[in-house]
Amino acid sequence: MNNKQSKLPIVLTIVYLLIALAAFGVLFAAKQGDSLAGVYAVLVAMPWTPLFTAFIELSGLDYAWLNILLLILGVMINAVLIYGFFSLITRKKT
Numbered sequence: 001m002n003n004k005q006s007k008l009p010i011v012l013t014i015v016y017l018l019i020a021l022a023a024f025g026v027l028f029a030a031k032q033g034d035s036l037a038g039v040y041a042v043l044v045a046m047p048w049t050p051l052f053t054a055f056i057e058l059s060g061l062d063y064a065w066l067n068i069l070l071l072i073l074g075v076m077i078n079a080v081l082i083y084g085f086f087s088l089i090t091r092k093k094t
Contacts, residue, residue: 006090013083020044020075027068038071045074 023040030037042049052070056062 005087006092008090009083009086012086013079016044016082017075017079020079024068024071038067041068041071045071045078048074048077 020041023044027038027041045052049071052067052074056066056070
């Protein structure tokens with residue numbers, strides 16, 4: 001990173017990823033019968049969650065591991081978008 005680039009994009013991306021990590025921690029730390037354990041992970045992966053839910057319903061592949069992988073994919077897409085957006089708006093002109 002050069003001196004002309006803001007650190008805000010990387011800081012916000014790290015904060016988002018820590019929030020996502022905490023949401024997945026709640027999911028994995030929950031007891032077997034806790035049906036609301038994944039709510040935080042679903043919220044953090046928005047707006048991709050409805051798209052992935054539709055994919056799972058259409059494909060008939062309703063596996064827990066696939067749901068978790070798609071939630072992680074949603075979080076990664078959001079992290080890239082957060083970094084890209086804030087890099088764009090904080091870029092200093094030379």
